[in-house]
Structure formats: C-alpha cells, structure tokens
Amino acid sequence: xxxxxxxxxxxxxxxxxxxxxxxxxxxxxxxxxxxxxxxxxxxxxxxxxxxxxxxxxxxxxxxxxxxxxxxxxxxxxxxxxxxxxxxxxxxxxxxxxxxxxxxxxxxxxxxxxxxxxxxxxxxxxxxxxxxxxxxxxxxxxxxxxxxxxxxxxxxxxxxxxxxxxxxxxxxxxxxxxxxxxxxxxxxxxxxxxxxxxxxxxxxxxxxxxxxxxxx
Amino acid sequence: xxxxxxxxxxxxxxxxxxxxxxxxxxxxxxxxxxxxxxxxxxxxxxxxxxxxxxxxxxxxxxxxxxxxxxxxxxxxxxxxxxxxxxxxxxxxxxxxxxxxxxxxxxxxxxxxxxxxxxxxxxxxxxxxxxxxxxxxxxxxxxxxxxxxxxxxxxxxxxxxxxxxxxxxxxxxxxxxxxxxxxxxxxxxxxxxxxxxxxxxxxxxxxxxxxxxxxxxxxxxxxxxxxxxxxxxxxxxxxxxxxxxxxxxxxxxxxxxxxxxxxxxxxxxxxxxxxxxxxxxxxxxxxxxxxxxxxxxxxxxxxxxxxxxxxxxxxxxxxxxxxxxxxxxxxxxxxxxxxxxxxxxxxxxxxxxxxxxxxxxxxxxxxxxxxxxxxxxxxxxxxxxxxxxxxxxxxxxxxxxxxxxxxxxxxxxxxxxxxxxxxxxxxxxxxxxxxxxxxxxxxxxxxxxxxxxxxxxxxxxxxxxxxxxxxxxxxxxxxxxxxxx
Numbered sequence: 001x002x003x004x005x006x007x008x009x010x011x012x013x014x015x016x017x018x019x020x021x022x023x024x025x026x027x028x029x030x031x032x033x034x035x036x037x038x039x040x041x042x043x044x045x046x047x048x049x050x051x052x053x054x055x056x057x058x059x060x061x062x063x064x065x066x067x068x069x070x071x072x073x074x075x076x077x078x079x080x081x082x083x084x085x086x087x088x089x090x091x092x093x094x095x096x097x098x099x100x101x102x103x104x105x106x107x108x109x110x111x112x113x114x115x116x117x118x119x120x121x122x123x124x125x126x127x128x129x130x131x132x133x134x135x136x137x138x139x140x141x142x143x144x145x146x147x148x149x150x151x152x153x154x155x156x157x158x159x160x161x162x163x164x165x166x167x168x169x170x171x172x173x174x175x176x177x178x179x180x181x182x183x184x185x186x187x188x189x190x191x192x193x194x195x196x197x198x199x200x201x202x203x204x205x206x207x208x209x210x211x212x213x214x215x
Numbered sequence: 216x217x218x219x220x221x222x223x224x225x226x227x228x229x230x231x232x233x234x235x236x237x238x239x240x241x242x243x244x245x246x247x248x249x250x251x252x253x254x255x256x257x258x259x260x261x262x263x264x265x266x267x268x269x270x271x272x273x274x275x276x277x278x279x280x281x282x283x284x285x286x287x288x289x290x291x292x293x294x295x296x297x298x299x300x301x302x303x304x305x306x307x308x309x310x311x312x313x314x315x316x317x318x319x320x321x322x323x324x325x326x327x328x329x330x331x332x333x334x335x336x337x338x339x340x341x342x343x344x345x346x347x348x349x350x351x352x353x354x355x356x357x358x359x360x361x362x363x364x365x366x367x368x369x370x371x372x373x374x375x376x377x378x379x380x381x382x383x384x385x386x387x388x389x390x391x392x393x394x395x396x397x398x399x400x401x402x403x404x405x406x407x408x409x410x411x412x413x414x415x416x417x418x419x420x421x422x423x424x425x426x427x428x429x430x431x432x433x434x435x436x437x438x439x440x441x442x443x444x445x446x447x448x449x450x451x452x453x454x455x456x457x458x459x460x461x462x463x464x465x466x467x468x469x470x471x472x473x474x475x476x477x478x479x480x481x482x483x484x485x486x487x488x489x490x491x492x493x494x495x496x497x498x499x500x501x502x503x504x505x506x507x508x509x510x511x512x513x514x515x516x517x518x519x520x521x522x523x524x525x526x527x528x529x530x531x532x533x534x535x536x537x538x539x540x541x542x543x544x545x546x547x548x549x550x551x552x553x554x555x556x557x558x559x560x561x562x563x564x565x566x567x568x569x570x571x572x573x574x575x576x577x578x579x580x581x582x583x584x585x586x587x588x589x590x591x592x593x594x595x596x597x598x599x600x601x602x603x604x605x606x607x608x609x610x611x612x613x614x615x616x617x618x619x620x621x622x623x624x625x626x627x628x629x630x631x632x633x634x635x636x637x638x639x640x641x642x643x644x645x646x647x648x649x650x651x652x653x654x655x656x657x658x659x660x661x662x663x664x665x666x667x668x669x670x671x672x673x674x675x676x677x678x679x680x681x682x683x684x685x686x687x688x689x690x691x692x693x694x695x696x697x698x699x
Contacts, residue, residue: 060506062461104257104435107462111509153394154324154363155372183511183581184324184363188336201508 002033006042009074013046016066018073025077035078036087043074047118054203061202065111068118091122093213096138097148097179098126100159105152108182111202112148119206121146132159136166139176146197146209151182160185161193177212181205219305220386221353221596223315223564227604230565232523238531241469245476246283248432253280254481255433258440261485268488279481286480289487295533297494299357299451300419302409303385303678307419308356310451310496310535310569315602316356317560317595319349319588320542320576322392323362327577329585329668337362337583342379345575345583348668350384351675354592354599357387359425359572362583370699374401374692377422381409382685385678389537389570391425391455399424399441401695403448408687409680417449424452425498425537428478430463439482446486446493453537454482455498460517462504468517468524475501476528483534496569497529500539513544513579514555522563530567538563541573541591542580548587548661552577556591561598571595585668586661593644593660600640611635643667 005028012021021043028038050067053059075089082088095116099109106128117123124142126134139147147167151157160180167173179197180190190198197208233241256262257277266272268289270281299308308316326341327334345361360376367375373392380388393399402422410416424445426438434454442452456475458464464471483495501521505512512518522540529536540563543555556573563571573580574595575588605611616631626632644660646653653659680688 054507057507061504061509062466062506104429104433108509111462154322154365154392155369155394158369183579186325186336201510203508 002031005031005033006038006045009038009042010046010049012074013043013067013070014049016063016070018066018070021070021074022077025074029078029081034087035081035085036089038078039075039089043071047071051119061111064118065114068114071118090120092120092210092215093145094122094124094142095146095148095209096124096126096135096142096144097150098130098135099128099150099152100156100163101129101131102159103151103153103156104128105150105182108152108202109148109150112150112181112205115202115206116209119210121209132162132166135163136170136172139167139172140170144176146177146179146212148179148181148197148205149195151180151185154184157182157184157189160189160195164194179205179208179212219303219353220308220316220356221599222308222356223599223602225313226315226564226567226602227606228565228602229567230523230562232520232566233527237469238527241472241476241528242531244473245480246286248473248477249281249286249481250283251280252432253278254477255279255429256439256481256485257434257436260443261434261436261439264485264489281481281484286484289484289491290480290532290534292487292491293483293495293532293534294492296535297420297451299387299389299423300410300421301357301385301387302381302421302680304419306356306386308387308570312530312535312567312569315564315568316570317354317574317592318357318359318389318537318570318572319345319355319361320573320580321359321361323576323581323583324365325581326362326583327585329665329672334582336365338366339364339375339379341583342376343383344672345585345588346380346383347675347677348585348588348671350386350677351671352589352592354595355386355574357389357423357570358384360388360390360392361575363392368696368699370398371401371692371695373398374405374695377402377405378688378692381405381688382680383677387421387423389423389425391427393424393441394426394435395437396440396444398695399444401691403444403450404691405688406450407448408684408691413448420450420494422450423496424450426452426454426482428454428456428475428482430456430458430478431474432477434478434482439485442482442486443489446490446495449493451494451496451535452486453496453498454479455500455537455539457499457511457539458501459511460501460503461506462509464501468520471501471521472524472528475499480532483532496535496537497525497532498537498539499525500542500572501525511544511579513542514551514559516558518555519558519562522559522568523566526563526566526568529569535569537570537572538568539573540568540571541575541594543577543587544579546578546582548577548584548590548664552587553590553594556594557597560591560595561601564598564602585672586664589664589667590644590660593642593664596643597640
C-alpha cells in the first residue's frame, strides 16, 4: 500500500509536478505514515533519479528546478508533522546566500539556491541588493556553514570581499566558509579575496558546497 | 558615406525572417504585456515621469503599466536616423539604415597577452591597448568598452576606461558600464571636452550609451537614471535586452522576443517622455540558456535567428539597432568561434542591423583575445563582401570579354579582368597556399592574427589627443574620486 504511494511520490518529483507532490504528502499524513519515511523513501528517490538522469545528459536544468520545487512543496506539507514527532531531516549544511549590494541580478543566485536546496542543504536566500552586514548577521542568526555571494557586475564584485571582511569582523571566520560566483568572477579573484568556494555554474556550486562540508 | 571606416554600405542582400504579420503579432503581444503585466522601473524619478504621462504606477513594486497608445505615440518621437560622431570626423558613423558598422565586444574581465599568451585580469592599460588596436583596424567602426579597468576604483572605473580609449583612438566610443547618475554626469562632461562644448556635443555625440535591462521585464534603477542624464544632453542611448530562453524568458523564441521587446521599448519610451526627440536605439543580444549549466551560451542557431529578428523589430519602431553578434562562447579562437561569429554577424547583417557588437572577446564576452579581434575583422570583411551581393549590368555581364575568349582559353589576359579583379575579396588570414608551403611551418590564421596584433601594439600611433583636453579629462575623473 505505502509502496504504491512512495512510487507515486517518486514519480511526482520526476515529473516536476508540485501540486501532485503536495497532494500525495497530504495523503501520507491522512494515512498516518511517518513523514520522514515518506521523504526518504518516496520523494528523495525521485530527486536521486532526476540527479542521475541529469548527470548522464538525459534531463536538463529545468527538470532539476521543477523537481526541486515539487520537493519543497511536499516537505512544506510534511514539516509540521515532523516537528510534532520530534524528527527532522538530516541536512547537509546551512547556506546563506544572496546577490551583493548594488547588484540586482537574480537568476544565477536563485539557480544555485534551488540546486543546493534540492541537494539537501538548508538554504536561506537573502535575495538581491543585499547589504554587506546582512550576510554576516544572517549567518550568525542561523549558524550558517556557508555564505554564498553572487555578483554580476565588475563594480559590485568588490562587495564579495567586503562580505568576507564583515564575517571576519564578527568573528565568524573561519567556521563559516564563503563561496563566490557570477559572470565576471574568476578563480583567481576568489583566491585573492580568500573565498574557499568558487564555481562557474549551479551544478558546480553544489559540488563545491559538498566539498566544503566534507561530504 | 562612412568615411574611412570599412562599413557595410547599401547592402543588396536581405532575409525574410519575420513576416509583417509576425512583427505585428509580436508588437501587439508586447503592448499587452506592458499594459497588463507591466515592467519594473526601480527609480522614483522614472516612476514620476511615467505617472505624469498617464501610466499606472505601483510605488511598492515599482511596476509600471502603460497603455499601448502611450507607448506607440512616444516611440514616434524618436529620431529614425542620426550620426555617431568620432574624434576624427572622417570616422563618423551615419546610422541611417544604409550601413552596418562593426564595434568591439565588452565588457571583459581577462586578457590574453598577445606576446606571452598568458591570461591576466584586465586593467586600464588593457583598455588603452585594445583601443589602440581598434584604432588601427579599419573594419572596426567604434569602440565599445571592451574590458573592465579593474585596477581603478569602482566609482570611477568606467571613466578611466573612457579616458584610456579617447587617448588611444579617434573612433566613436560606446560605453555599457556606466550604471549611475553621478558617473554619467562626469562622462557627459568628458564627452563635452572632446566634442568642444555641450552644444557641440549635442550636434556631434562622440559618445553613445548602452544600458542593460534586468530580464525578465525589469530595469536597473541606476541604469535608467544614467540613461536619462545622457538623453537630456542628446547622447544616443540604447537599452539592451539579453533575454535567455528557458531562464529569463520563455523557452520559445517568439515569447523571448516579446519579453525582451517589452523591456527595450518601455525604456526607449521613458527616454522620449522625459526628453522628446532624444536619439535612442534598440539593443539586443537574446540567447538561450544552456540547458545543462544554466549558463549564457554565446552562440547557437537561436542566437543567430535573434540576431536577424531584432533589426526587423527595430525597423518597425524606426530606430537604429545595436546588435550583439560575434561574442562567441568559445574558449579559444577556434572552430567554434569561427562558426558562431560568422553566422551571428551574417544573420544580423542580412536584416541591416546598424551596429554589430562583439569583436574580439571569447568565452561569452569575458576574455579579450587580440587574435580573435583580428580574426573577427576578417570574418566581418567576408560578410561585408557578401552583403554587396551580385551586381548585374552590361559591364558585369562581360559579354565582350566572353566573346574575346570564346570556348577554351582563359580570362587572365583580359583587360576586363584587370579592371575588375580587385573587386574580388582578398584573404589576409584564410590560408590558400599550396599544401607543401603550409607544411614548412604549419602556421595559419591564429599566428598571422597574433603577428598583426603584435605589430599594431608595437608600432601603431593613434592621432594624439590634445594634451590640454587630456588634462581636462583627468581633472574630471579626479573630481569624481575626490567627491566619492
């Protein structure tokens, strides 16, 4: 019985159907299933499948994003019950990210957030045009493992350095690792400002985040 | 006439990429989106202008919804033709619908040194160097801020780029890196020094301005306010959309065109509402998201089609176009670069795009390669020759010569041949040598392009800028830095 439901959950992720994933989550709660089991045996199986298909070139980025959205919708339904039972998902790490002050470019940062979230990270997306201090404050508030700073303009890139300095000023370094990205950002720039992580795309960003977390 | 610049003039080829009905449908859909969904203008100044002119403005979301008539009426005020002036008037560029001009790419962050082959972070010296190379290459019509002067302070960096360029080329400059009101005012002051005063600048805009939109359906507040400053003094201003299928635009090409069109024309309308009759231009470099990485592709069949389609839209609105062509995603000046840059420049030329951007950078406009720059000029020279088409008249039908030679024989010794052979395209980088000659050194286009760039960098001396004017430029930048 629950096997059938798990399969449907898995499929809803593969199809990227958030509404379906959500409805199945409600169904699981009505049946009294352990929400953590529903996530791990149902939805996560779908995420893993999509990830593998993406890896061999059979599925594309929009498939990953839609799967991520469907996963998020299901978890949202299951979360209150998980809290009631005192269980929680094992996350890979906590990431605070945003696009730096003076820069309103969103797409790259949002893709990274979605990919990290779909890969099992707890993500706090601060949005765009984020003041330097806010990165550090949020990192302290949520006890972040990683801070991600995006910049698309050569003139706002320098803000990435400011964020690293602000984290240091608040005594959060080196426990909080920093990842930087954005079209004009290069590895040599990342090294120069002391960022531990750098990637040219969202998939690479997930690999970097995992590397920084030692997983 | 385009003076000393090797322009594509009075092209004879054309391409039917969108029918009249297609264009009308894209236009109607665009007006629908602007009126019902709106475009975001995060600038109080811009919102005030929209509101005064009857648009619906949401101060919270900063989204403007404007009726179709407002858009259409305002666009009619934009001049259909004007001239981009150069420090050297013989290098002026008439944007009159009869010419296509090549410009450099921008705004890169790294440079491949043409002598050592090493890659380094771009600096002001690189801005000066690439402007000097652009000055020497006759195919290049204007200099687009090619790389970022990253050794200069962020608040005046774009001004340093302009200074470096004006000291090293007498061609027209177009900047795409000035994204705030304060820096734009300083750039206007600098341009006025070059043109010989504010009044002269209006007559002879030696600088034009490119701003990027914030896809989908948005603008950057600083870019909008900077554009308004430029429009006020009569510097040509364009807004470039880089809508990307499947990420910042629908996956379908028509849907992509609608989103980008809404961004561009809404910005041009704002300029006209604020400063009626100000010279403006359409600008675009639509693309497709790479489905595997999410990245910018910088080439591909969709990009080439967008390159052709954009000027059809710009013509419909009767304004010039600056089109992102070239700008390959290739990492090296290789086969991919040649495919991308040939197709993109040819397709954009076929519909008569007034300005072609993109000469000289690799990896999606990130890395300056002097080899690529020289090779792009060769590609452009091929396109330029093709755009001349085939002239059919008594002289070109050459009946007398054919009669004189008859069956068999050859045309080598014909006067007609001598008269016309120099109209045939001559390669500088394409290798037509015998195999054994090639085999001796196994050299080719990249080597010759590099040698050409090295030669220019070692020997080319551009007409110097009057030291008094140069001092004025430096003073303006120093003022900006003092007050930062």
